[in-house]
Amino acid sequence: MSGSFDILIVGIGGQGTILASNILGEACLIENRHIKGAETHGMAQRGGSVESHIRIGGEFGPMITPGQADLLISFDLLEALRYSHYLKKGGKMVVNSHLVLPTSVYTQKLTAPSEAEIIAALKKHPLCLLDADSLAVEAGSPLSANVVMLGAASSVMPLKPESLLEAVKRLVPKKTVEINVKAFEAGRALGGKC
Amino acid sequence: MERKYLLGNEAIAHACIESGVDFVSGYPGTPSSEVIDTLRIRPDRTAYIEWSVNEKVALENALAAAWCGLRALCTMKHVGLNVAADPLMTSAYTGVTGGLVILSADDPFAHSSQNEQDTRCYAHFARVPCLDPASVQEAHDMIPEAFQLSEELGLPVIFRPTTRICHSKGDVQLGSAVTSTRKGEFHKDPRQYVVIPAHTRILHKKLNEKQPVIRKKLVEKGFNRCQVRGNTAIIASGIAASYVQELLPAGVSFMKIGAYPIDEDWLGEFVRKHEKVLVIEELAPEVEEVVRQVAGIVPVFGKKNGYAPYEGELSPTAVVAIMEKAGFLRKNPFPPVQPVPDVPARPPILCAGCLHRSVFYAMKKVYRDAIYPSDIGCYTLGLQLGAVDTTICMGASITVASGIAHSGEPRDVVCTIGDSTFLHTGIQGLLNAVYNGANMTVIILDNRITAMTGHQPNPNTGTTACGVESPPVSLEAICRACGVTFVESIDSYDVTGFVNLLQEAKKRKGVRVIIAKQMCVIMARRTGVKRGRYMVDTNACTGCGTCVRFGCPAIEFADEKARINELCNGCAVCADLCPVAAIVREGKK
Numbered sequence: 001m002s003g004s005f006d007i008l009i010v011g012i013g014g015q016g017t018i019l020a021s022n023i024l025g026e027a028c029l030i031e032n033r034h035i036k037g038a039e040t041h042g043m044a045q046r047g048g049s050v051e052s053h054i055r056i057g058g059e060f061g062p063m064i065t066p067g068q069a070d071l072l073i074s075f076d077l078l079e080a081l082r083y084s085h086y087l088k089k090g091g092k093m094v095v096n097s098h099l100v101l102p103t104s105v106y107t108q109k110l111t112a113p114s115e116a117e118i119i120a121a122l123k124k125h126p127l128c129l130l131d132a133d134s135l136a137v138e139a140g141s142p143l144s145a146n147v148v149m150l151g152a153a154s155s156v157m158p159l160k161p162e163s164l165l166e167a168v169k170r171l172v173p174k175k176t177v178e179i180n181v182k183a184f185e186a187g188r189a190l191g192g193k194c
Numbered sequence: 195m196e197r198k199y200l201l202g203n204e205a206i207a208h209a210c211i212e213s214g215v216d217f218v219s220g221y222p223g224t225p226s227s228e229v230i231d232t233l234r235i236r237p238d239r240t241a242y243i244e245w246s247v248n249e250k251v252a253l254e255n256a257l258a259a260a261w262c263g264l265r266a267l268c269t270m271k272h273v274g275l276n277v278a279a280d281p282l283m284t285s286a287y288t289g290v291t292g293g294l295v296i297l298s299a300d301d302p303f304a305h306s307s308q309n310e311q312d313t314r315c316y317a318h319f320a321r322v323p324c325l326d327p328a329s330v331q332e333a334h335d336m337i338p339e340a341f342q343l344s345e346e347l348g349l350p351v352i353f354r355p356t357t358r359i360c361h362s363k364g365d366v367q368l369g370s371a372v373t374s375t376r377k378g379e380f381h382k383d384p385r386q387y388v389v390i391p392a393h394t395r396i397l398h399k400k401l402n403e404k405q406p407v408i409r410k411k412l413v414e415k416g417f418n419r420c421q422v423r424g425n426t427a428i429i430a431s432g433i434a435a436s437y438v439q440e441l442l443p444a445g446v447s448f449m450k451i452g453a454y455p456i457d458e459d460w461l462g463e464f465v466r467k468h469e470k471v472l473v474i475e476e477l478a479p480e481v482e483e484v485v486r487q488v489a490g491i492v493p494v495f496g497k498k499n500g501y502a503p504y505e506g507e508l509s510p511t512a513v514v515a516i517m518e519k520a521g522f523l524r525k526n527p528f529p530p531v532q533p534v535p536d537v538p539a540r541p542p543i544l545c546a547g548c549l550h551r552s553v554f555y556a557m558k559k560v561y562r563d564a565i566y567p568s569d570i571g572c573y574t575l576g577l578q579l580g581a582v583d584t585t586i587c588m589g590a591s592i593t594v595a596s597g598i599a600h601s602g603e604p605r606d607v608v609c610t611i612g613d614s615t616f617l618h619t620g621i622q623g624l625l626n627a628v629y630n631g632a633n634m635t636v637i638i639l640d641n642r643i644t645a646m647t648g649h650q651p652n653p654n655t656g657t658t659a660c661g662v663e664s665p666p667v668s669l670e671a672i673c674r675a676c677g678v679t680f681v682e683s684i685d686s687y688d689v690t691g692f693v694n695l696l697q698e699a700k701k702r703k704g705v706r707v708i709i710a711k712q713m714c715v716i717m718a719r720r721t722g723v724k725r726g727r728y729m730v731d732t733n734a735c736t737g738c739g740t741c742v743r744f745g746c747p748a749i750e751f752a753d754e755k756a757r758i759n760e761l762c763n764g765c766a767v768c769a770d771l772c773p774v775a776a777i778v779r780e781g782k783k
Binding site: 013022029035041049061063065066068081082100105111113 | 198199201228364511544648750
């Protein structure tokens with residue numbers, strides 16, 4: 001078994017899971033650590049459920065086995081529930097409280113669990129629930145919600161916050177560095193209290 | 195020497211630059227597209243780079259460059275190799291002088307594909323070498339070797355990454371970029387390049403004579419390697435080798451296959467040192483068949499005796515299951531877990547404001563009881579709207595439509611095809627349908643881009659892969675040149691106009707073409723088109739659900755009323771559809 005720290009980032013296509021994965025990758029480079037990852041590209045991204053596997057210190061394959069993840073970061077409540085079985089016993093969960101119901105719920109009149117039901121189910125695991133969308137807006141752009149999430153998760157990741165912040169600065173568009181630094185710090189402040 | 199965190203395809207692209215690639219061609223296809231996308235946007239690019247109109251065209255171009263002594267790369271997805279199979283098979287006979295690497299990306303589990311075919315079978319069939327990387331780093335490291343191997347053997351080399359290589363990431367040790375000084379020069383040699391029967395019989399013999407040399411070379415180069423550690427052995431290839439390495443118990447021997455054809459003498463020697471052998475590979479039993487040929491009395495476990503699946507992709511969990519079943523693992527390190535039941539699925543969906551959705555709506559309204567052949571593109575998602583009855587391969591919407599029309603099926607036949615797919619292999623089908631007098635309607639979904647694979651330009655876009663302006667192509671003129679007399683273009687968002695036009699088309703006989711034009715909504719957003727959002731006037735909304743049934747992800751329904759969320763791109767089609775005019779532009783009540 002490899003001693004990797006396995007993080008699964010999930011969300012809906014377009015929410016910025018790929019940038020989040022790149023930031024973690026860059027932070028690993030800064031700390032001179034190996035990293036492996038796998039993610040969803042192509043048409044599957046069009047508003048579908050997406051997942052990004054990240055194995056910090058990974059030496060072998062890129063895929064995380066269900067029941068083995070150390071950390072689940074979810075950009076959406078329902079997606080957190082969908083992938084919660086990936087967490088190992090005691091694995092932590094950092095979840096955005098925003099919920100987008102799949103269009104099929106409206107067009108096919110499917111029943112979806114309520115927010116309260118989802119949160120109750122997620123509480124089986126150590127859970128850090130935050131309103132990343134609002135924090136991102138406060139930081140200056142709703143697009144920075146993914147960086148808020150990384151900030152919130154930073155206290156449970158085996159990476160130095162300075163490395164993560166440096167990676168954020170290197171990878172986000174130049175014009176948005178200030179916003180994203182604020183977003184990271186806002187997430188970090190909240191994540192520390194979870 | 196730099197280390198970077200890269201997508202497999204980006205690492206492959208970088209390795210091509212390190213190999214001093216001169217000529218690049220390909221057709222986009224998931225999971226291969228980002229190789230050329232990475233190369234074409236580099237400001238320091240020196241190679242000639244093109245998006246070709248299809249894979250056959252791409253391969254023939256690359257082959258010609260390699261005949262001129264250049265290093266050429268040709269990329270496609272696995273099913274693209276079917277389109278390019280014609281030049282592939284004979285290019286093995288003619289060989290090459292410059293290095294030719296054909297990247298054909300396989301998609302086990304068909305994440306974004308119509309089948310799970312295995313490119314290694316094509317390499318076997320064509321008798322050319324095939325490299326099969328197990329990790330992003332190995333994919334990177336194999337590329338310079340692939341060019342060298344191609345030049346040394348005078349043969350095209352197939353490079354076969356899978357989705358879990360192309361779309362995996364890793365920290366990759368990169369080499370330095372190399373700027374080539376090669377200039378293409380064609381040396382006339384009809385015995386090599388003109389495959390008339392008298393020449394080709396000799397070329398075929400030469401190809402066969404190269405085979406033992408290839409097998410030995412692949413072992414010498416270290417692509418295929420082994421370590422004897424006990425009485426039992428696991429042989430694995432591709433990404434499966436990475437999974438096995440993580441799980442390999444102490445005292446079990448391991449052989450990693452990274453290249454084909456496999457040297458049987460070398461393989462046989464390894465296998466015979468063991469009491470039993472397990473073969474773990476994705477898709478076809480390419481390795482297993484050779485192992486069985488050389489195994490003699492050594493028992494072999496694999497697909498052929500039910501220990502491993504033929505279909506789908508492998509994963510650490512799947513590899514554990516195979517190892518346990520074959521008695522190679524005493525304890526499962528991964529206790530099984532169950533996903534939470536009944537979480538509503540979230541499949542990919544046409545974007546809010548997608549031009550295809552309104553076309554499908556109009557099509558289904560006018561041609562209520564019709565057959566809808568369709569094609570490969572984002573619009574295949576029209577399946578969710580009941581607007582897609584068939585999809586088989588690129589360009590097959592028009593041909594399947596004409597086949598159904600000629601079969602005596604009494605219902606109308608209306609097919610849909612995107613502009614890039616039409617230019618890929620649709621034109622031939624249209625020509626054939628007109629020539630043979632089919633009765634059918636063709637709707638070309640024209641967003642002027644190859645959207646599904648990541649917005650690559652095509653001849654209809656107006657720019658080349660590297661952003662150079664290209665001569666405009668008229669889809670209308672192409673259709674008329676094929677002999678179609680009813681050719682009409684319309685804005686896809688004009689639902690009322692579309693319905694009227696389709697009613698007009700329905701009255702006619704023969705092949706009718708409607709070209710539905712609108713920008714891909716993702717491109718519109720990127721290029722700064724701002725249409726303003728729409729909202730529901732809740733006082734006027736009767737909760738009839740007409741807009742919800744349109745299936746746009748921007749439209750929700752709660753407390754018996756419709757609601758438009760922040761995904762709205764302002765196409766305004768729902769405002770047209772609302773029977774009580776309750777949908778209005780934000781700020782314009």
